[in-house]
Amino acid sequence: MRIAPVAEIKAQLSAFIKASEESPVVVTKNGRPVAVLIGISDEDEIERLLLAHSKKLRTLLEAAETRMQTTGGVPHDEFWRRVDAEYDAAPDDQQDHPGEYDLHYQYLVTRPEKGRRQAYLKGRNMTVSQLVYTMRANGLSAEEAAEDLNLPVEQVREAQAYYQVHCELVEADAEEEKRYLIAQGVQVEPSPVSP
Amino acid sequence: MSAAGHDVETPGDARSWLSGADDRAHFMHAKAAGRTLLTLNARDFKELHDRDPVHAGILAVYQDNDPARDMSYRDIVQAIANLESTGMPIADALWVLNAYRW
Numbered sequence: 001m002r003i004a005p006v007a008e009i010k011a012q013l014s015a016f017i018k019a020s021e022e023s024p025v026v027v028t029k030n031g032r033p034v035a036v037l038i039g040i041s042d043e044d045e046i047e048r049l050l051l052a053h054s055k056k057l058r059t060l061l062e063a064a065e066t067r068m069q070t071t072g073g074v075p076h077d078e079f080w081r082r083v084d085a086e087y088d089a090a091p092d093d094q095q096d097h098p099g100e101y102d103l104h105y106q107y108l109v110t111r112p113e114k115g116r117r118q119a120y121l122k123g124r125n126m127t128v129s130q131l132v133y134t135m136r137a138n139g140l141s142a143e144e145a146a147e148d149l150n151l152p153v154e155q156v157r158e159a160q161a162y163y164q165v166h167c168e169l170v171e172a173d174a175e176e177e178k179r180y181l182i183a184q185g186v187q188v189e190p191s192p193v194s195p
Numbered sequence: 196m197s198a199a200g201h202d203v204e205t206p207g208d209a210r211s212w213l214s215g216a217d218d219r220a221h222f223m224h225a226k227a228a229g230r231t232l233l234t235l236n237a238r239d240f241k242e243l244h245d246r247d248p249v250h251a252g253i254l255a256v257y258q259d260n261d262p263a264r265d266m267s268y269r270d271i272v273q274a275i276a277n278l279e280s281t282g283m284p285i286a287d288a289l290w291v292l293n294a295y296r297w
Contacts, residue, residue: 076227080210080224083210084210084212087212114239123214123215124214124215125206125214125215125216125217125218125221126235127236129258130235130236130258133258133265134235134258136262136265137258137265137266137267137268137270138267138268139267150207150214170260171260174258174259174260175260177237177238177257178257178259180238180241181237181238181241181257181291184241186237186241186289186291187291187294188237188257188291188293188294189293189294190293190294190295190296190297191294
């Protein structure tokens with residue numbers, strides 16, 4: 001860790017930024033530490049770093065810790081009981097996903113905020129392709145899929161009809177997901193040395 | 196999966212409303228319950244894993260457009276067994292089961 005006065009940092013900012021990639025640089029003013037220069041090697045670190053140093057979040061965490069010490073906190077089952085109660089009390093229109101709107105289908109919705117082109121099954125966190133490809137993989141009829149996945153059979157049939165008309169949207173989503181996973185370094189195929 | 200000896204909980208088993216809830220709710224529930232999460236949504240759970248990599252593990256199945264690459268329920272169970280046989284840790288990791296299909 002390096003320590004340098006603010007005047008020195010100002011004069012050689014680029015060099016200190018480079019040095020901060022190795023270890024934090026403490027900035028001093030009149031001999032007292034006033035700030036720290038921290039290098040970012042991964043963009044995902046920014047969010048964690050900002051959260052870790054957020055005064056608002058620290059205040060919330062300190063308040064929660066104090067509350068836990070004085071009240072003993074909320075047991076896991078009690079927490080979920082309260083979430084259930086709040087959900088049950090909310091009006092139906094607030095229980096839907098934000099941003100979803102109806103297509104010309106009774107059982108399907110689009111959720112543009114999810115970043116996919118294809119429709120979702122209304123009331124479920126499931127895309128048309130997740131249903132239709134699962135049926136294909138397991139040789140399920142509409143009736144079997146409805147029973148297996150606890151869906152109305154009409155919803156399954158509507159998803160199948162949607163896929164017939166919009167299979168290019170569904171396939172584009174799958175291709176995009178594959179590109180994303182590969183770009184992220186996720187292994188999606190068995191390696192050549194697998195048994 | 197139950198027949199293969201796994202202790203399985205579906206979203207509907209856990210909470211009546213969880214089956215329609217968003218990815219984060221499933222992630223938080225599985226994390227709190229200490230359960231490995233199995234999903235067909237590799238993309239969004241990869242993002243959740245990157246943001247919070249401390250959990251009981253995420254197993255994802257990528258659904259390819261090519262029917263020859265489909266993974267049936269049986270293939271998924273076998274891929275989990277194959278992954279387990281490698282000895283790789285499941286917790287705090289995201290695995291795409293397509294890579295363990297053999």
